[in-house]
Each structure stands twice: as structure tokens, then as C-alpha cells.
Amino acid sequence: MNKESVYKILRLTLGGEVADFIPMSAQEWNWAFNTLSLHGLSALGCVAIEKLPVELRPSKDVLLKFITADMSTQQSYTRLKKLADKIEVLLKDAGVKCLLLKGLSLAEYYPVPHARKFVDIDLYAPDMGSVIDDAFKSKGVKVDTDFYRHSHMNLSGILVENHYCLLDVRGRQKLADLDADLKKMAVSHLATYDEPGLYYPDAHFSLIFNLHHAMSHFIYEGISFKFLVDWIYFLRNEKELLSSEHTALGLRDHELLKFAAVMSEVSVRHLGLAIDDVPECIRTEMTLLKPAVVEKFIDDLFRPYEQVHKKSIIAERMGNVRRIVKSAWKPKEFLGQSAIGFVWDKFLPILRGRKYEAD
Numbered sequence: 001m002n003k004e005s006v007y008k009i010l011r012l013t014l015g016g017e018v019a020d021f022i023p024m025s026a027q028e029w030n031w032a033f034n035t036l037s038l039h040g041l042s043a044l045g046c047v048a049i050e051k052l053p054v055e056l057r058p059s060k061d062v063l064l065k066f067i068t069a070d071m072s073t074q075q076s077y078t079r080l081k082k083l084a085d086k087i088e089v090l091l092k093d094a095g096v097k098c099l100l101l102k103g104l105s106l107a108e109y110y111p112v113p114h115a116r117k118f119v120d121i122d123l124y125a126p127d128m129g130s131v132i133d134d135a136f137k138s139k140g141v142k143v144d145t146d147f148y149r150h151s152h153m154n155l156s157g158i159l160v161e162n163h164y165c166l167l168d169v170r171g172r173q174k175l176a177d178l179d180a181d182l183k184k185m186a187v188s189h190l191a192t193y194d195e196p197g198l199y200y201p202d203a204h205f206s207l208i209f210n211l212h213h214a215m216s217h218f219i220y221e222g223i224s225f226k227f228l229v230d231w232i233y234f235l236r237n238e239k240e241l242l243s244s245e246h247t248a249l250g251l252r253d254h255e256l257l258k259f260a261a262v263m264s265e266v267s268v269r270h271l272g273l274a275i276d277d278v279p280e281c282i283r284t285e286m287t288l289l290k291p292a293v294v295e296k297f298i299d300d301l302f303r304p305y306e307q308v309h310k311k312s313i314i315a316e317r318m319g320n321v322r323r324i325v326k327s328a329w330k331p332k333e334f335l336g337q338s339a340i341g342f343v344w345d346k347f348l349p350i351l352r353g354r355k356y357e358a359d
Contacts, residue, residue: 003302005032010041010225011272012048014232021056029058033065035302039224040117042069047112070115077114080104083158084121088198091125094135097190098125098198101163105200106210109233117226120159123198126183126190129164136162166209178254182209203238208250210234215259219330221323222300231263232273239277248281259334261285262297270298293333300327 005028012021024032036042045066049057057063084104091098099105103118110116125132133143133151143162145151150163167179185205193199201209214227235242251257260282267273268286275283331337 002028003298005029006035006225007270009036009045009048010229011270012051013044014229014272016272018051018053018056021052023056024058026059026062029062033058033062036225037069040226041115041224041229042066043073043115043117044112044229046070047115073117074114076117076119077107079156080118080121080158083155083160084198087121087123087160090135090139091132091198092196094131095196096125096128096131096135097193097196098123098128098132099186099190099201099205100198101201101209102213105206106230106234108200109230109237116230120161122161122163124163124166124186126187129162132162167212174255178208178212181254203241204246204250206234207238207242207247208254208256211251211256211260211263212254214263215256215334218259218300219327219334222303222327225301228263228267228271228301232267232271232277235264235273235277235279242279247279251281255335257281257285258289261289262294265289265294266298266301269294293329296329 005024008021008024009032012018033042033045036045042065046069049063049066058066081104084100101122101124103116104121107113107116107118123132129151133145136143136153141153141155143151143153149165149168150161152159152161154160165179166182167175182205185208186201189202189205190199210230214223214231217223217227248257251260264273264278264282265286268275268278278286328338
């Protein structure tokens with residue numbers, strides 16, 4: 001199916017003009033809905049549809065699918081937001097300043113926050129993870145601490161992850177250094193607040209953390225259009241703060257500049273991101289990109305989806321290895337590392353139990 005049908009809907013959603021929208025067939029609308037659903041963006045389709053005159057809208061059956069997805073996402077967002085509010089009260093009582101990561105913090109960049117689908121809540125309070133665990137336990141919540149980077153708990157069907165560290169640093173000094181830098185940023189940002197509570201990260205932390213998170217998903221399993229939409233809204237909202245040399249240094253130091261350039265190139269070329277909204281250091285890197293790398297990135301966006309998380313942790317790890325080796329160009333292009341070397345660096349330290357101080 002023509003990829004352009006997905007691009008058209010997202011461009012219109014992200015601020016494109018109705019006059020530029022080329023009519024779509026019933027088959028294209030249905031394929032676009034299914035694709036956007038896989039990418040967690042079906043609710044965003046309603047934003048585009050509301051802009052269209054009746055004659056350009058999808059048939060009633062497809063329109064109902066979009067509306068149902070929008071209602072479901074809105075209900076989910078309301079539940080997650082209410083839970084975050086309750087968690088903030090808990091944190092205030094415990095005297096903890098904490099960052100709210102990923103889903104809810106990224107949704108706040110969207111004009112329609114509930115359209116950004118997510119399913120859990122991620123917390124990070126540097127050196128205060130055990131205090132947060134104890135605060136939940138004091139309320140009778142069962143806290144699972146069997147995981148390496150975080151504890152987690154299930155509250156009314158919603159997963160809450162309390163991060164002790166942000167990255168899997170086992171045996172990998174570069175990631176230990178990045179985790180330490182992110183921790184410093186978080187500590188510095190939280191120090192600007194006088195009262196305990198739940199706060200959104202600042203722009204520089206979000207830039208580095210979310211890009212690294214996106215690139216990790218890309219290498220291990222592939223990413224979705226949701227990451228690109230996050231990127232576009234983030235750049236538009238934080239344009240002034242990201243124009244400094246500090247941004248360029250952070251992206252270069254943590255080997256994220258090329259990935260940021262590819263994300264931006266695809267967003268400018270197909271999704272309506274204005275080149276002026278892209279920081280200058282990323283614009284310069286975009287001019288150096290090989291066309292084949294950009295096309296491979298796009299093909300990967302439209303890849304067939306497969307189940308990533310399996311009941312057996314061994315089966316899940318072997319699936320990760322298979323995907324990484326199969327897409328060996330990813331670590332090579334963005335990390336300058338062979339797929340075998342990447343897998344070796346990732347999994348051997350886990351088997352040996354090697355850890356750095358981020359524990």
C-alpha cells in the first residue's frame with residue numbers, strides 16, 4: 001500500500017493545509033487506520049479528519065474506528081493522569097522530588113495530549129528510589145524489585161516503573177557515563193524546585209534521554225511513527241532552548257547526532273516539520289546523510305510487526321539478538337559498531353554479572 005496515505009494524515013494532523021490533502025480511497029483509509037493503530041497514533045487520525053470537509057473524510061465504518069480509538073485513548077489518558085496526581089500526593093508526603101518520564105511528559109507537548117497513546121507511568125528520583133518504594137509499600141502496594149533498572153508496581157491495572165537508573169549500564173562504560181550525565185541533569189533540574197512533588201524534565205534532559213530511548217528501540221526492535229511525532233512536537237516547543245552549543249555538544253558526546261539527523265530528515269521530508277525548527281547542528285548533519293540510510297530507516301518504519309515481549313526471558317533475548325544481527329546496518333551506521341560486537345557488549349556483561357555504580 002502507498003506509504004503516502006499515512007504521511008498525508010500525519011502531515012495534516014501536524015499542521016498541514018487541507019488544500020494540500022489529496023483524496024484517498026476507502027482501501028487507503030482502512031490501511032492507514034491499521035498502520036496508525038500499530039504505531040499508537042490512531043487517535044491522532046481524528047485530529048486530521050476533523051479538519052477535512054465531509055467529502056474527503058473516510059467512510060462511516062472507518063470513521064467509527066478512528067472515533068472509537070480516540071475515545072479509548074482519551075479514557076486511558078484520564079486514568080493515567082489521575083494516577084499521576086495521586087502519586088504526586090504520595091511523593092509530597094514522602095518529601096521526594098521526582099521526574100515524570102516518557103508518556104505523560106511527552107504528551108504535554110501535544111496540542112491534544114490524550115492523542116499520544118501510552119500505557120504506563122515512569123518515575124525517576126536520583127538516589128531516592130528506595131524511598132519511593134517504601135512510600136508505596138506503606139500504602140499496602142506490592143513492589144516488585146526483581147528488575148535491574150527499576151522496581152515496578154501494578155496500580156489498578158496500570159504499570160508504574162520506579163527507575164533507580166535510566167540506562168542498562170552493565171559492563172558498558174559509555175552508557176555508565178551517559179547515565180551519570182543524565183543523573184546530573186536531573187539533579188540540577190529538580191534543585192530548581194522548592195517543594196517535593198512530581199515534575200517534568202527540562203528540555204536538555206528530554207533531548208538526550210528520549211533520543212537515546214528512541215535509538216535503543218530502533219536498534220533492538222524498530223521504532224514507530226509515534227517517536228517521530230514526539231520529536232516534531234518537542235522540537236517545535238523547545239526550539240529556542242535547543243539552539244545553543246550545549247545542545248550540539250550533548251548530541252556529539254553521546255553519539256546521538258546522526259540519529260537525530262535521520263529523524264529530522266524523515267520528519268521534514270514527509271511529515272511537515274519546518275527545517276527552521278531543527279537545531280543548526282542537526283541541520284548540518286542532515287546534509288551529510290547517505291540517501292540509502294534514510295530509505296532504510298523509512299522501510300524499517302513500515303516493517304511487519306512481530307511480538308517482541310515473550311513469556312520466556314531467554315526467548316526474548318534470543319529474539320533481540322536475531323533482530324539486531326538481521327539489521328546489522330543499524331549499529332554500524334549509528335554507533336560505528338558491528339552487530340556481533342554490539343550483541344557481545346550487551347549480553348556478555350549480563351551473563352557475567354558485571355555492573356557499574358548505577359545500581
